[in-house]
Amino acid sequence: MGIVVQKYGGSSVADADAIKRVARRIVEAKKAGNDVVVAVSAMGDTTDDLLDKAHAVSPLPPARELDMLLTAGERISMALVAMAISDLGYSARSFTGSQAGVITDAVHGKAKIIDVTPGRIESAIAEGHIVIVAGFQGVSADTKEITTLGRGGTDTTAVALAAALRADVCEIYTDVDGVFTADPRIVPAARKLDRVTYEEMLELAASGAKVLHLRCVEYARRNDIAIHVRSSFSQLHGTIVAGSIDDSAPEEGTMEQAIIAGVAHDRSEAKITVVGVPDKVGEAARIFEVLAGVGVNIDMVVQNVSAAATGRTDITFTLPRADGQGAMAALARIQDEVGYDKLLFDDRVGKVSLIGAGMRSHPGITANFFSALASAGVNIGMISTSEIRISVIVDEGQIDDAVRAAHTAFDLDADEVEAVVYGGTGR
Amino acid sequence: MGIVVQKYGGSSVADADAIKRVARRIVEAKKAGNDVVVAVSAMGDTTDDLLDKAHAVSPLPPARELDMLLTAGERISMALVAMAISDLGYSARSFTGSQAGVITDAVHGKAKIIDVTPGRIESAIAEGHIVIVAGFQGVSADTKEITTLGRGGTDTTAVALAAALRADVCEIYTDVDGVFTADPRIVPAARKLDRVTYEEMLELAASGAKVLHLRCVEYARRNDIAIHVRSSFSQLHGTIVAGSIDDSAPEEGTMEQAIIAGVAHDRSEAKITVVGVPDKVGEAARIFEVLAGVGVNIDMVVQNVSAAATGRTDITFTLPRADGQGAMAALARIQDEVGYDKLLFDDRVGKVSLIGAGMRSHPGITANFFSALASAGVNIGMISTSEIRISVIVDEGQIDDAVRAAHTAFDLDADEVEAVVYGGTGR
Structure with a gap:
């Protein structure tokens, strides 16, 4: 008998009917002979409602108290899920993050899990109960204070519980069928991936x-x-995320490996160009030091070859749009010190990325990608690559065209691809 | 520097404005030089809303999970109160019942406090923080499960914290000015009591x-x-509840002691008469044994002198109206066994009680009470007394008349009484 960890997000437990549906699903897993541990998020808009309440009494609520407040959200949903399970004749016990042994650092609002000590969960499992755990929350090792994990917190809770309990699988339930080769809203022919490696x-x-x-x-x-x-x-079977690309030589695994796993895009970036930076040692370092100082995360960076005549160069980088204002202000403050000419800000850009473990062993991917973009009339602004990824910055208005062109160029569109990748398996 | 414990109920923290007002009040107490510890209830209708949510997923939710759910209510209000205090420039820390060391037995839904281990509260006080504690909740000593205390739970939390912290005073904030000599809605001349003993x-x-x-x-x-x-x-100064009637001889304390503290009434009782019970040893015991078996709390009992001719007697008792149906059903089941004639049920009764430590040393109180009721045309159904209380059961329609008549007969009406009790203090 194995342990299955499941995670249900806010939309899966948005109201009483949704909670009852989730309860039936959990009971099915139990009936199938598994021990079941479930991490749940707060119901639907609960977290936003609680944030509204906080801001109604304090424009800048202390982070410790905000965590106290927000953790009430999962407490409500976990208890309701446990009740709905009990109504189906099965026994469930809910536990807060703290009770479940989710130990974190002391950074309120975005704590990291540093350990899971699941003694109470294991006892509850041993007594035959289904266990429901509040996602998104834990307790700090040093201060014993309640913490929240920030974005993606409940997913991480589920995976951490699965690791601590040596579970067979961690099922993340969401409102889509799995991981797709591209966003189906842009590429209707996008295919659900049956399997993808951690790195991809x-x-x-x-x-x-x-x-x-x-x-x-x-x-x-x-x-x-x-x-x-x-x-x-x-x-439906969704997508299994498992296995490292280093575990086996490409295309030698037990399953056939597509060259390209998918095409991703991101509309949340902006681009800043620092024009006319004196081409001296340390100038670029000074710029990024200042940006780091105000907490800006840089994504891609390009520095033009300096024009010999002027001894000046342009530095262009992308960053989250939300950080744009702060970054521009910080850079403006060092204009005299650095001696650059001017700043350009462009938030009408997007990033399109081609990702696939297979590109390590297949030369020519970059050339194919760029030629597909060119055929679609897409202009490439910046380029960055990793071992298994090629990303380009394009004009915001050309994101969709770029995604579709790449998806077709690499045979990811459903009709052609299924025959190639899945052969005669008939699935 | 002393410790003041304050308690605010659900209506005092019903919305953002109410919470801000409470925060200002708490800060005033801190500014006055006190260490302040506050117990809060859930906001306004929160508990009812959570109960609705529970019943939407399960008609009979498990008590453990109901406690998990309901305790989210105080968690929300305590965090918001702490935030509002911090917005006023003071530092506050909120704690759940469990964190505050409120140790209870394991009876979910109506746990009893068996100990308070306020280590974390004391540390927070020592660091200069105002402490906000979730009322109505604790953690069981044996099972480490979260419990709720049931009705009056937050008041009890406040008093328990005050005891554990050796506080100077426990201030219970409510929506009335204090304890009155009678319900002001019935007796407009009712007076607020400045002081009343525990027993009263x-x-x-x-x-x-x-x-x-x-x-x-x-x-x-x-x-x-x-x-x-x-x-x-x-x-306004409210009512101090303190001091035992045994601490000093009546009327020898530092304050003047009114003979009668007040007139209380209760519309929640019903009356059952078991007619024609065979006058044998053990029959009455059997009746009350059966009622105890179904969890019915009996208040007053009267047994008529048995009629020599029949060898039968009538037993009449009062009980909470809500228990009426269960009690009648339980008694019906033993009719053959006991051999009584019939059952009478009357839920149109009320109880009026005269309470005062002074009645111990003032003979004639009972006579005055009954003669006042007679003058007002009130018929007395049953009578019960304690050392400092006389209670009568009257017809529901005569409760108000009875309360008013008693209030006037014992000089409790405001105009006459203030001159007597408070003398020339002018307050």
Whole structure:
């Protein structure tokens, strides 16, 4: 008998009917002979409602108290899920993050899980109960204060529980069928991936795919926990995130490996160009030091070759749009010190990324990608690559065209691809 | 520097404005040089809303999970109060019942406090913080499960904290100005009591006065904690509940002692008469044994002298109206066994009680009470007395007349009484 960890997000427990549906699903897993541990998020808009309440009494609520407040959200949903299970004749016990042994650092609002001590969960399992755990929350090792994990917190809770309990699988239930080769709203022919490696999933998540959070995938990879991303609205098999690209030579694994896993896009970036930076040692360092000082995360960076005549160069980088104002203000303050000419800000850009473990062993991917973009009339602004990813910055208005062109160029569109990748398996 | 414990109920923290007002009040107490510890209830209708949510997923939710759910209510209000205080420039820390060391038995839904281990609260006080504690909740010593305390739970939390912290006073904030000589809605001339003993307050609470719960007063008496009942909407002095009637001979204390503290009434009782019970040893015992078996609390009991001719007697008792159906059903089941003639049920009765420590040393109180009722045309159904209380059961329609008649007969009406009790103090 194995342990299955499941995670249900806010939309899966949005109201009484949704909670009852989730309860039936949980009971099915129990009936199938598994021990079941479930991490739940707060119901639907609860977290936003609580934030509104906080801001009604204090424009800048203390982070410790904000965590106290927000953790009430999962407490409500976990108890309701446990009640709905009990109404089906099965016994459930709910536990807060603290009770479940989710130990974090002391950074309120975005704490990191540093350990899971699941003694109470294991006892409850041993007594035959289904266990429901509040996602998104924990207790700090040093201060014993209640913490929240920030974005993707409940996914990470689920994976951390799966690791601590040595679960067979961590099922992440969501409102889509799994991980797709591209956003189906842009590419109707996008295909659900049956399987994707941790590294590919990390690059997909970092490149704008929203189905799983980066930190949850990182936690799973570090602990070798298979994640099954699937829909809470259907019984379909979703996407298994498991296996490292280093575990086997490309295309020698037990399953056939597509060259390209998918095409991701990201509309949340902006581009800043620092024009006419004196081409001296340390100038670029000074610029990025200042940006780091105001907490700006830089994504891609390009520095033009300096024009010999002027001895000056242009530095262009991308960053989250939300950080744009802060970055521009910080750079303006060092204009005299650095001696650059001017700043340009462009928030009408997007990033399109091609991701696939197979590109390591298949030369020519970059050339094919760029030629597909050119055929579609897409102009490439900036380029960055990793071992298994190629990203380009394009004009915001050309994101969709770029995604579609790449998806078709690499045979990812459903009709052609299924025959190639899945051969005669008939699935 | 002393410790002041304050308690604010659901209506005092019903919305953002109310919470800000409470925060200002708490800060005033801190500014006055006190260490301040506050117990709060859930906001306004939160508990009812959570109960609705529970019943939407399960008609009979497990008590453990119901406690998990309901305790989210105080978690929300305590965090918001702490935020509002911090917005005023003071530092506050909120704690759940469990964190505050409120240790209870394991009876979910109506747990009893068995100990308070306020280590974290004391540390927070020592660091200069105002402490906000979730009322109504604790953690069981044996099972480590979260419990709720049931009705009057937050009042009891406040008194228990005051006892554990050796506070100077426990201020219970409510929506009335204090404890009155009678319900001002019935007796417009009712007077607020400046002071009342524990015993009198216990009798008042047990006789229908709703301002304080019995268990909270019992806890205060056992630990000799002075309770100050006062309005959260004004700065008026309320009522001090303190001192035992045994501490000094009547009328020899430092304050003048009124003979009668007040007149209480209770509309929640019903009356059952078991007609024609065979006058044999053990028959009455059998009847009350059966009632105890179904969890019915009996209040007053009268057994008529048995009629020599029949060898039968009538037994009449009062009980909470809500238990009426269960009691009638239980008695019906033993009709053959006991051999009584029939059952009579009357839920149109009320109880009127005269309470005062002074009645111990003033003969004739009973006679005055009954003659006042007779003058007002009130018919007395049943009578029960304690050392400091006389209660009568009257027809429901005559409750108000009875309360008014008693209030006037014992000089409790404001104009006459203030001159007698408060003399020339002018207050």
